[in-house]
Amino acid sequence: MVEETPWQQALRYANRANPYPFYEELRKTPVARQPDGTYVVSTYREIVTLLHDPRVSSDPRKCPAPAAARAEGSAEPAAEPIREVLTAPNIITCDPPEHDRDRRMMMPHFVGPPHAPHLISDLEPDIRRIVGGLLDDMRGRTRIDAVDDFAYPLPVTVICKVLGVPMEDEPRFHHWVETALDALDFGPEAASEEIRSRQAGGRQAVQEFAQFADELLDRYAQQPGPGMLSALANDNGPEGRMSKDVLASNALLLIFAGHETTVNLIAHSVLTLLRHPDALEKLRSRPELIVPAVEELLRFESSVQFWHTRSALEDIDIAGTTIPKGAPIFLAYGSANRDPERFTDPDELDFERPDNQHLGFSQGIHFCFGAPLARLEVQVAVGEFVRRVENPRLVEDPPPYRHNQIFRGPRHVLVDIDGIRD
């Protein structure tokens, strides 16, 4: 049997809890060609360079990847139900000028300035109330699940409010998202019986999710309601209205990315703090460190471990190799954030790390659209968890992980507690 590359090993489910030794191996070849023709970039400098290179596309329609991989006769192409179903581009899967226009149209309804500069900051009281309620509910218990009881409910409630998605639909789209994510695999296990058996379900989940967004937008087009989706469906801005399929695709992206990544970040933050009692104590005694602490947590356990839709539109010379025109490019943010060439002692958790320009939200024109909201949510959630939860202890280390490789996060984080402070 051919030996697996460090990248393939990093993608194995058995290594989900700790892919870092494989990333370290991977970084020895900053731009590493994989057997299926994909180029995996794992070092900070090279990733940043490519994020700013206008010869790199984010649009999977411009990338003949799966065909190339098949022609190579290597492993079967990775299953990607999401890509198959979503034919219309969203802001993360298209290039300028469409990307710029669509993002420009979405921006005023989200982060606001100059139109509504307080849109995000005005959510803080709501976020504090939700977090407070979740912690209050833990009173009297000795064991909690930091994922189900804490990390999950906050972002999903907030994103539903921001977008105007009815909260009663949450169980449905939660199921669709989980099913789709479990069927998506970029590693050697993609061809396994287990993953293959999930694919039909994943595909159907995405279809149902898309139909759900479609119907929601139709409703808002007829009867405007609260939130960003209704605003976009009825927008009459200077650049016109977003076409319905593009809007639906972006709606899916926002519903999905607006909570999934934040759940993982909160869960990983709790897990990381419980693994680093000194850091936890430092944050308890100096709560103002929560802002740089969240940045460090974004670096330490990145919610988006890599991104898979980029490709080279021309031959690109980088780090002593040439990425040929047409080749898919994976940018491994999770590895770059532990790159010792960029971060001193990268495996140390340091809430006072100077110049912490991590790639947890990427960089360049595709910099995370939801970053301001995610930052606020996680600052409040983690800050309050540290302040209020008495003597939290990790029950199981490592905890069980979810299957997905990109959106890497624990399925449960069981924590024993002595109580909840006021």
Place this chain on the structure above:
Amino acid sequence: MSLPATVAELVREFRAGARIVIVGASLAGLRAAETLREEGFTGSLTIIGDEPYEPYDRPPLSKQVLKGWVPADHTKLPRTREVNADWRLGVAAVGLDRITKRVRLADGEQVPYDRLLIATGTRARQWPNPAEAALEGVHTIRSRDDAAELQKELAESPSRVVVIGAGFIGSEVASVCRELDIPVTVVERGPAPLVGALGGVIGEIAAQMQRDHGVDLRCGLGVSSLEGDSGGHVRRAHLSDGTVVDADVVVASLGSIRNVEWLEGSGLAAGVWGVGCDAGGRAFDINGVVTDSIFVAGDVARAPHVLYEYQFLAMEHWDNAVLGAEVAAHNMVNLEPNYRPHLLLPGFWSGQFGVNIKSVGVPPFGDEIVFTQGSVADRSFAAAYGHRGRIVAAVTFDHGKWLEYYGKLIERSGPFPPPPSGWDQPADTKPVPAEFPDPRVPTAIPDVVLTGHAPSERTAEFRPRRH
């Protein structure tokens, strides 16, 4: 004691007991002071500034302050740390004696130093006719007070504003006027706005942008005189083509003058382009010999730049003030080989007519320009400047996120034209002449400038050859 140990002891003693004087209490002066303390300097630190205010931020003065969004006195610079300095504000330095190592102040006081940082920056060039310049309603913008006074008059809805000079400040003022719905006439001696900094091709785009926003733009013309009423308030401007423009506010945005007069007789290489220094901020004397105790930072410094054929570069840019000051301060309390160079890729930004304009590199060093991304018609694009087949600068209109890419190309002396973008290519991707004017045209002086030696200024002491 070994020699290295003695040197280390010397540095320690210097950091504990020396006297450092910073002349200039703006961005560069403040950041230098903070860096000195950060580097462990605990000796006496004096900061001298001719304005009565604590250091404040100037970029908002021609933008948010004029618009009335931010009061002029709300521009105080945030501090990165305690500096524990003796502040002498509201009193200018008027002389430097390098023999006795003293700075002379306007009030007659003499301040001794062991190390001196010159960060006196620039001032606005005034309207050349003093009587006309003194008319009420005639303004320049450099200081907080300037901006506060102009803002007040703009808030009173003047019938028309005349802006003389369409560099960045003039264009930003015109933009604010249009946002406030005030009629504005811009008179520019050159062929278009921004030509000094960005060349005629970009200037033409800026001109169209101004006209689309309702600016009455008159290029290729000068203002010959300003006329006041009996109360001493400006009422009209006479242009060089004989036309007359009625206005009750006039803004003279004629570029800047470096504050070097106080250095006359000091024997330093100080002149119209600023004070010459090495890339580590150490000042040159008039003979081109580097001094050990005098350093320069900010707008008033000019230093050789490795990327631009080692020509002396003077940069009136915000980040040059910050980073130049940090390097100079570090070098003030260290010795070779621990000196650091200030090797900054120049960069600036401007906001006008709803467009964010940014640049990296030195556009006037280029002679060609090529559009690389986006759409000129939408005024949303990136363009690169080239010189002898290499990229030397780039400019973006609402495309700032791509500057980092061009900056890296410039640092590597990448090819010009740069490799084409994979998408969003402009309609025309052929390089054309960038159309920079002769830099000696007065209002065409860019705010980053290659500063050759002025031939009239030959005060160096030539030594006879001895065989």
